[in-house]
Amino acid sequence: AQTVTQSQPEMSVQEAETVTLSCTYDTSESDYYLFWYKQPPSRQMILVIRQEAYKQQNATENRFSVNFQKAAKSFSLKISDSQLGDAAMYFCAYRSAEDSSYKLIFGSGTRLLVRP
Amino acid sequence: DADVTQTPRNRITKTGKRIMLECSQTKGHDRMYWYRQDPGLGLRLIYYSFDVKDINKGEISDGYSVSRQAQAKFSLSLESAIPNQTALYFCATSDSRTGRTGNTIYFGEGSWLTVV
Numbered sequence: 001a002q003t004v005t006q007s008q009p010e011m012s013v014q015e016a017e018t019v020t021l022s023c024t025y026d027t028s029e030s031d032y033y034l035f036w037y038k039q040p041p042s043r044q045m046i047l048v049i050r051q052e053a054y055k056q057q058n059a060t061e062n063r064f065s066v067n068f069q070k071a072a073k074s075f076s077l078k079i080s081d082s083q084l085g086d087a088a089m090y091f092c093a094y095r096s097a098e099d100s101s102y103k104l105i106f107g108s109g110t111r112l113l114v115r116p
Numbered sequence: 117d118a119d120v121t122q123t124p125r126n127r128i129t130k131t132g133k134r135i136m137l138e139c140s141q142t143k144g145h146d147r148m149y150w151y152r153q154d155p156g157l158g159l160r161l162i163y164y165s166f167d168v169k170d171i172n173k174g175e176i177s178d179g180y181s182v183s184r185q186a187q188a189k190f191s192l193s194l195e196s197a198i199p200n201q202t203a204l205y206f207c208a209t210s211d212s213r214t215g216r217t218g219n220t221i222y223f224g225e226g227s228w229l230t231v232v
Contacts, residue, residue: 004158035220045159045206045223091158095221101172102147102210104221106158 002027004094006107013082014115020067021077021110023092031097034068034075035104039089048090051075053097079112087114119143120224122207128230129197137192137227139207146212148190149221152176153204162205165190166212197231204228 003026013019025034036048051059051068058066063083067076079086092107120141129135139148146167151159151174161174163182171182179201181193194201207224 009156037223043204043226043228045208045226047220047222050220093159100212101164101166102212102221103149103161103164103174104151104159106160108156108158 002029002032002094002096002105004092004105004107006092006110008110009108010111010113012113012115013079013086015082015084017082018078018080019082019112021079021090021092021112023075023077023107025073025075025092025094027073027094027096029096029098033095033097034066035093035095036064036066036075036077037091037093037106038086039091039109040085041088045091049077082114084114084116087112120207120209120222122205122224122227124227125225126228126230128232130232131198132196135194135197135229137205137207137229139190139192139224141188141207141209141224143209143211143222144187145209145222146187147210148184149208149210150174150180150182150190150192151206151208151223153206153226159206162192194229194231197229199231202229202231 032053034051038046049061063080089109093104149164150162153159165171165184205227210221
């Protein structure tokens with residue numbers, strides 16, 4: 001069974017600085033997807049970025065980028081120029097490309113605090 | 117208006133009562149999911165549905181049942197609520213027809229259920 005681990009329960013960053021959130025996963029599959037979701041105090045789950053395992057290029061979305069290391073099974077999220085609105089829980093998630101259900105397996109989350 | 121709507125958003129119920137959480141979507145997606153979020157545990161899958169006639173158990177289905185009344189509607193029931201079912205519940209959807217790049221999972225805004 002696949003597992004996702006987020007070892008940082010909480011991280012803090014100064015506004016305008018850069019922060020990296022860590023995620024590792026365990027799988028025997030070669031084809032899969034990885035995601036970062038943001039959950040602000042409003043509780044909504046918002047997709048931040050996705051990565052397809054067969055693509056070597058790291059995904060980027062504006063100030064958000066990932067460092068995908070397939071051999072190490074590592075998938076970190078870098079937030080550049082941090083803003084107060086980035087404060088939230090961040091969840092890393094895995095989805096098998098071989099499982100037709102598309103179900104997600106989540107890590108336990110990292111709470112990001114942004115200091116003004 | 118939200119593409120994935122959950123009702124109620126917040127509910128307090130008593131132990132032993134039957135409670136239903138409803139989900140409707142306007143995205144036209146064929147797959148729908150119910151996830152549960154507990155503090156520190158991320159999200160876990162309760163049930164998922166490929167279409168109206170295909171419903172499957174997730175990792176924590178005990179104590180829950182679901183109904184897919186139409187492609188756009190997927191409800192979750194707790195037949196006899198107990199306090200450890202107090203959690204945040206999310207409905208989600210995805211589309212199997214859009215190929216690899218399109219089948220992202222989209223979440224509703226969550227329903228906070230308290231069982232006293």
